[in-house]
Amino acid sequence: MEKKGIIFDLDGVIYDITEAIKKAVDDGIEKYKLENVNRDDVMEEIAHLIEEIQNYPVPKILLNSFELLEVKFLEGISFFKKLRFAIFLFNQFNKYKEAESTIFKGIDELISKLAKNMKLAILTNNKSQYAEEVLEKFNLSQYFDIIIGFNDVSEVKPNPEGILKILDKWNIKPSEAIFIGDMTTDIEAGKAAKVKMICVASGLAKKETLQQHQPDILVENTDELIKLFNI
Ligand SMILES: [Mg+2]
Structure with a gap:
């Protein structure tokens, strides 16, 4: 055809945008001392999360944050710690995106x-x-x-x-x-x-x-x- x-x-x-996400994930893992997490698993979940939330207005992100942060690598962590981690990661990603991509x-x-x-x-x-x-x-x-x-x-x-x-x-x-x-x-x-x-x-x-x-x-x-x- x-x-x-x-x-x-x-x-x-x-x-x-792989490098920007990788660096953001590495920073997040280090800052929040996440142990036993596999970076590839985190990358996959974060990539989806970033893709999903980048087109949401802030109120929608907040309203859905509980559900949005149901990612495997953050299981067992309190909701507020998850939220802090996600915000940190998103900021790091935006910081690296211009320079690294x-x-x-x-x-x-x-x-x-x-x-x-x-x-x-x-x-x-x-x-x-x-x-x-x-x-x-x-x-x-x-x-x-x-x-x-x-x-x-x-x-x-x-x-x-x-x-x-x-x-x-x-x-x-x-x-x-x-x-x-x-x-x-x-x-x-x-x-x-x-x-x-x-x-x-x-x-x-x-x-x-x-x-x-x-x-x-x-x-x-x-x-x-x-x-x-x-x-
Ligand atoms: Mg794509």
């Missing part, structure tokens, strides 16, 4: 090549303005004709609304599109929209977890993603 459009998730596919090696070249033959869009659970700033910073804006953030949809991923909105604007069928993401929420959104779902295990979610959600294709990293397109 000839593909006409590719939708990219931003964080974890184009923009590499960059685009994945080779992804810019892949994007510029793909843009010659098909339409490209961004779908992020972050703010669309954030996506615009990141793309601008790395000279990638020119390749994307649609950017959708949480502010452009009523339901974020795993809801397929954003993908369907893009397909509608492009006037193409789900079978003519590919969605590339890095989280289980991306896989669910892609499957619900019935597009071809490619998942990159870029480091935030564990490969086994992603595999359980059965994307159409699961690749290890950006290098494998580039090989897959063979252009």
